[in-house]
Amino acid sequence: MPALISPSILSADFANLERDLGRIARADYAHVDVMDNHFVPNLTLGLPVVKRIAEVSPVPIDVHLMVEDADRWAVDYARAGAASVTFHAEAAQAAVRLARELRSAGARAGIALRPATPAEPLLDLLTEFDMVLVMTVEPGFGGQSFIEGTLPKVRRLRAAIDEQGADTWIQVDGGVSRDTIATVAAAGADVFVAGSAVYGAADVAGEIDALRALADEAIARR
Ligand SMILES: O=C(CO)[C@@H](O)[C@H](O)COP(=O)(O)O
Numbered sequence: 001m002p003a004l005i006s007p008s009i010l011s012a013d014f015a016n017l018e019r020d021l022g023r024i025a026r027a028d029y030a031h032v033d034v035m036d037n038h039f040v041p042n043l044t045l046g047l048p049v050v051k052r053i054a055e056v057s058p059v060p061i062d063v064h065l066m067v068e069d070a071d072r073w074a075v076d077y078a079r080a081g082a083a084s085v086t087f088h089a090e091a092a093q094a095a096v097r098l099a100r101e102l103r104s105a106g107a108r109a110g111i112a113l114r115p116a117t118p119a120e121p122l123l124d125l126l127t128e129f130d131m132v133l134v135m136t137v138e139p140g141f142g143g144q145s146f147i148e149g150t151l152p153k154v155r156r157l158r159a160a161i162d163e164q165g166a167d168t169w170i171q172v173d174g175g176v177s178r179d180t181i182a183t184v185a186a187a188g189a190d191v192f193v194a195g196s197a198v199y200g201a202a203d204v205a206g207e208i209d210a211l212r213a214l215a216d217e218a219i220a221r222r
């Protein structure tokens, strides 16, 4: 599949969110990081803000839930208008049940793994999820540097998905930029989250195109 680009609005101007969403109209998704200051040591935004973002965004919303008690909150984000809701494996009691509830609510269901969380427990359950998010930094903040040690996990997931013929996307999030995107695309990723690389660029639309071109080139070669 062609690379999908999901800029993280964590690096947007929160006082001008509608304007900054307009700047990523050529992306495939808008990545919205929901942090609760418990699962991660940072606090961002919640349901009422996500609902308005979904209403004004030119592209579908990809919610990345970094909250404790994902089982309690995830479906509410689907009902708030998110096209895709990704919860953390470490924060869910019943990941398969939750993914099924998200699909029933009309959203794509994603499961996220912190850098130190192994993918192996998921490998027999891949068809239950529309996406596996491999965190390539510790969740909580934008602007961190890419952790190379997460690449074998991306490769293992790619091999399992291809072997099973599963229609599960691999998303990578954290430190994705022109310097790292080709490597992680070659390892097997399909969906690329980039916050500081996109919103820190002088030409935001041009940066999305450049990242997409680099990823597509690496995907074509794998
Ligand atoms: O989920 C997170 C951080 O926890 C991310 O979505 C970041 O927002 C990505 O930022 P960059 O590393 O691309 O600056």
Ligand SMILES: [Co+2]
Pocket: 008, 031, 032, 033, 064, 173, 193
């Ligand atoms: Co994120």
